[in-house]
Amino acid sequence: MVPYFTPKVLRIVAQISSGQTLTYQEVAKLAGKPKAYRAVGNILSKNYDPLIPCHRVIRSDGKIGGYNRGTSKKEQLLREEQRR
16 A cells, blocks of 8 residues: 555545545545545544544445444444534
8 A cells, every 4th residue: 555545545534524424435536546445444444533534434335334433333423413
């Protein structure tokens, strides 16, 4: 993996506003590697920084996708943000 890709992905995800989502593929495109959507998922699965809202990244098919704190927690966070 190119060393600059991880920090770039984390910066992009950190800028996703509450109540908004991006897909793994959209994040990969914004980071300059449109085919690296699986790498985006791997990067986010290792993120435990609460300032990086990786729960706001979903699958391209609209499904929730994985989350390192559990998918039910991801669903809960997204629901709470939609209500605000």
